[in-house]
Amino acid sequence: MSDNAKLTRSKLPISGRIVMFFIRHVQQAMASMGELWRNPVSSVMTMAVLGVSLSLPAALQVLVKNAETITSSWNSAAEISLFIDENRSDQTIQSLLTRIRTYSEVDKVQYIDRNQALEEFQRLSGFGEALAYLDKNPLPAVITVTPTPRYSTPVGARELLSKLEREPEISFGRLDIEWLERLQAVVRLLERTVMAIAALLVLAVVLVIGNTIRLAIMNRRTEIEVMKLVGATESFIQRPFLYTGIWYGVIGGILAWIIINLLVWYLDSALAELLGLYGSQLEMKSLTFMELLQLVGLASFLGWLGSYLSVRQHLRAIEPS
Template sequence: MIGRNPRKRPRKAASPPKPKVARISRRNGDSHRRPTAWLLNHARALFFSLGKLYRTPTASAMTVAVIGIALALPAGLYVVLTNIERVAGSWDRGVQITLYLKSGTSDPAMTDLANQLRNDPRIERVKTVTPEQGLSELAESAGFGDALDALPNNPLPPVVIVYPRLQGHQATQIRALRQNLATRPEVADAQLNLAWVERLYAIVTIAQRAVWVVGGMLALAVLLVVGNTIRLDILNRRQEIEVAKLIGATDAFIRRPFLYGGFWLGLLGGLLALILLALSLWLLAGPINRLAGLYGSDYVLTGLSLGATLRLLVLSIAFGLGGSWLAVGRHLRDIEPS
């Protein structure tokens, strides 16, 4: 029909634009999934390496035993050294400066001198011995009572015994204190019995150096044992590593189970070292307590403290990780797919 407008086709409704919020939420979801996937991968590698040790019990037990014994030896020496230092610390109380006062010094003058010395911060305690007390103690200890009774008068001077607050390894300060006390007008002579304590501390110092030397050598042995164990594991799984590299696995992904294997070897070796050390202390505790009782002492053998125990476990894990890292870094580069 002329003049009639043709029917217009209806327009398609435009699709609404996709909101950008959805894209943002997807990105947020990926960012949340990445840490979870990372943790899952590490957890799988952790338990996979533990299962691998479980599937080879004989070889794993031998490696853990070597690591445990190597760690138990320096730990045992450290315990022995700690107990020796405890004994030396108790013997520090035996260090004394004996002040022989001039003849004719009265008891009140000796008491005044003792009170002055008690106020000195370098002095822990002071003991006074009158001539009569000294003669009585000499008669009881030496058994010369009849001979001493025959003396016309008491030849012993008044004595003031000073116990320094300083310890035996501070020999220079103790000697300076003796020289200072010897200059007092009431003092005729001042004697210091410090030589045997200095010898004891010299022996302790040598023992400390020996512990560090032995510990360093055995730590190197642990690194070599763990490294050799991981090296053999890498060589046994060479074809598996080549296939993994062919399909795109990264070195970090391949390295992860071997590092966790070193972690488990170090941790189990450290726990075994603690068990061996506790067993050794249990076997030695009885004889040492009986020996201390014979000397009239209540000394008790002590083991590792909580801090030392944690340090031993951390060091054993560090040695395990260090040995595995060195082995993996050295041999993983040599394995390439052909």
């Protein structure tokens, strides 16, 4: 910045300086956007690379989010079956049902007597004719207990099962939840995979933007030398390149959001068909508006960081001859 410009700025009041500060930033931000469109091929290729790079961890995050939704909707699978001693009277069983319903961990209780259990087994097993030859019903009465959401996790359901099995009328209980534990283990593995891939791709985004800004600095070397010769400050020279990195990040983040929405639209029908086979009806969720803002904000920061590191390194090496 020249001495006359510094003198003019010093005469301005504080409010005027603030206004000029913002005006200068807006001008340089718009100028950097124009610089992108003056090199459309390289700009579009860089933005496409950034969009794909950012869409991969974001798409995996969407996958994890939908997997968590599915597992939470299947928490009712943590249903506990309690088999009652054969010699218990109906009055004793009713007293047991009343006690179980008072448990704070229990959401719903259903009683299936021995005749109902036999009818259901005949319907589902296909051995109806063979069971007709039995002298007596071999099946016990069963109480099915649905835990509250807090106790629908594998750990909570096992705690509740252990508590229920201490009731004297209960012969034993059963909790078929191993498959849900495996599914939750897969979800946890996906979460860690997302974090690892995201870290690698964040580094890739910073490197791509840094290299792009380095090439832009080299192409404008003569212009930078002239600016330094007339007294331009380092911040004034750096600012357009920093805004260029930010623009790359913003547009790359928006492209990533578009890619993710296209993937969700493409996979939604296949996922609905798969879940329908398991008696579940869930719609695949994409990024929310808040998550979109977070994605674009992160991409903007990465664009600024990559350009800042590149500018700090390469501008120092350029001096007017």
